[in-house]
Structure formats: C-alpha cells, structure tokens
Amino acid sequence: MTGKRAFGLIGAMALLQAPLVQAQTAPSQVQSFARQTVASGKVPGIVVTYAKGQAPMTVVTEGRMADETTAPKVNADTLWRVYSMTKPITGVAAMILIEEGKLKLDQPISDFIPAFKEMKVLVDPAKDLTSRPATRPITVRNLLTHTAGLGYNIITKGPLLNEYNRLGINPAQVSDSLEATARPVRPASLEEFANRTATLPLIAEPGAKFSYSIGLDVLGRVIEVASGMPFDSFVNTRILQPLKMTSSYWTVPAGEAGRLATEYAVAGSNRFPIDPGLTSVYLKKPSFPYGGAGLAMSARDYDRFLHMLQNGGTLDGVRILNPETAALAMSDLLPPGVDKTMLAVMARDTGVPMGFGAGGSVFLADQPGGAGKGTFGWSGAAGTFSWVDPKNQVRATMMVNILLAELGLKVPVRAAVYADLAK
DSSP: OOHHHHHHHHHHHHHSSSSOOOOOOOOOOOHHHHHHHTTTTSSSSSEEEEEESSOOOOEEEEBBBSTTTTTTBTTTTOOOEOOOGGGHHHHHHHHHHHHTTSEEEEEEGGTTTTGGSOEEEOOOOOOOOEEEEEESSSHHHHTTOOSSOOOOTTTTHHHHHHHHHHTTOOOOOOOOOHHHHHTTSSOHHHHHHHHHHHHHBBOOOOOBBOOOOOOHHOOOOOOOHHSSHHHHHHIIIIIITTTTTTTTEEOGGGGGGGGOOOOEEEEEEEEEEEEOOGGGGGOOOSSSSSSSOOOOOEHHHHHHHHHHHHHTSSEEEEEOOHHHHHHHHTSSSOTTBBOOHHHHHHHGGGGGOEESSSSEEEEEOOTTTOOOTTTTTOOOOSSSSSEEEETTTTEEEEEEOBBTTTOHHHHHHHHHHHHHHHO
C-alpha cells in the first residue's frame, strides 16, 4: 500500500469516526421572546406552552423559579399563582350547571343567595354612599361578565372601596404579610363573603356597565348552592380531576412546595420577593376558595383546560361540556347596550373590538396575522396569560409571577406564537 493511499484511508476513517456536526437551527420566535424576557431582567423565569390542532404541545422554558442562581430551572410542571386565570375555570363550572338545568344564564342570583334580593345602586360613586333601589336583579350572566355592578379592591375607588376594606371583601391571597391584615377581617366562608357583599351598594345598575369585579367570586357561592356541594369540591370533581389536571391546587401541598415559583413585586427598577415558593401563603388553606383568583397551577395543566375548550368541551375521551355549551361559554355574553369603556381600555393592546364570555374576554373580530374572531382567554395579576382560538385551533399559555407589574409581554408572546405556527 503506498503511503499516499494509506493516508487517504486513514483520513477517511478519521472522518467516519468524528462526531457529526449538526447544522445550527435558529431559535423559534417564542424561544427568542423567552430568552429576551429573562435576559432583560423582567422575570427570573418564564414558561410558554402552545399548540395547533391536536399536535403535541410545544413547551418553551427559560430561566429559574427564583432569582437565586441555585433555584431550580422552570419547566412545564412548575407551579404558578394564576390569580384571575382562575376566572374562566369558575365560568366553565357555572356553564356545567347551566347545561344541567341547575342554573339559567339570566336567572336572578337571589334565587341562590337571598341577601341579593333587594340591591341598591350608588347615586355618585365618587362622592359618597348615597344610593337608590336597583331596578333590575343581578343575574348569573352579570356575574360571569363583570356587569353586576360589583366592585373590586384593585379597581374600586372612593367611599365604596373603604366599605369593601372594612368588611374584608378581598377574595385573594398574596403573601403572609398581607394576610396578617387581610385575613382577620375577611369572611371565613364563601357564604358569609357573599352575604356581606350583598349589604353594599352597587356601582352601577346590573347589566349597565362592564366593571371588573368580584363577580366570579360571588359566582362560586351560587355554584355551591346550585350544585349542593362546596365550590372547590365541584371544580375539583367536575373539571380538574376528569381532565387529569393533577397540578392545580387551592392549597399547595407541602410536598409540592419545591415546584412553586417565587412571586415578586417591582418598585422602581428593583424586584423583590413577596411570596417565596418554599414558605408561600399558598401552602396554607385560604379563608375560602376564591373563584376569581384562587388557583396555583402548572402550564401543563392550564393547557389541558384550554385544549378541552378548543375541542368543544372534550379531551382524551372525557366530556366536560357539550359542544354548544362550550361555544356559548366562549361567546360574547355581555348584555345588550352595556357600557364597555373599561373593557376597551383593558383590551386596547389587541387592536380588535372585545366582548366577554364565561369569565374571559372574546375577540369580536380577527386580529390581522394573529388570533381569530372568537378567541377566548384571560390573564392574571402576576403576569400569567392564556387564550384559546377555536377558529384557528390554537391555544397558548404563558406563566410568570411578577405581581401587578406592566411587563408588556402579552403582545409579543401572542405575535411570536402565531409567527412560529405559521412556519
């Protein structure tokens, strides 16, 4: 064998034994979005899940469960406080009872909570508590769509806010320090919460105005009276367990604390922890189950809830709602002629007119290059965000936990999801 030929064989063998160099693919737009969001310092960690049709869910993760470099990396099973993303789940619970004939959409809630029989409406909410009798009853529809005339301590101002605070009408838990002052005055049961709420005047005539509210929390009491079982038990047995949402908790078990992300707040340019995962207030039983803000969940679990809605009420052979009921839940249920000023402000970043369904907003038109007409979803106070787009058979969930901060993530994450799915 000549030296030249031997060298050629040796070279060829070396090439065969060398590891193959993989062509580098550019990150998807969702991956780029997640990386930039963490790199910019907006959040310590983020999880985005999305899917089209029945394709497997894509999971994009970046960063950690807390700021510490020793904190575990986030994943699809990390637990997050979803706050108001609990509302669509409560809405679907009510729709189950509507389908069964135990509730009617336009039924007065006083049929279930007699304290709401004779309500009063503030004459001038900004001035004082002077009120007049309401001319219409509060209905199930009103509770679902924030048109009952109820307030919210994160929205309401003036004398009525003082009354909400005095009576402990604060259906949410945030941290041990805030619970130390909130819990002693908060009602100890859902029944007492609803009855106390009924003693206060409304900010507007029922059905007249969209005003973000504790409506879904009051609806929790309606659900437990109509169903004959505790509200949280109804949600657990009729939604969470059948859908195998095994990482959705009203109270996070001590053994799962290691999966709970730390919650932060922002002051100026500083971020500070307000509810560390390992010692979270969510490890303690709440005053009562909060239908508007109570759940801690994983992105994987929330995707299963959205997937059920995307499929018209069914998932993996389990039916939660009939197709027509699921469609009704995701349709515009707002009363005719309602003042939608506040809703328009809350949805201004979508660029499309907005309605409201069973605990979530509804697109009334297609978003150019994005979500289709009929897209249903909502967000949470700590930055979580989700939607299901039945027209395009798309669903997506974003999980972060920075309380009441203007993070500016909704528009870019939605754009990134649709851009990746269009490839």
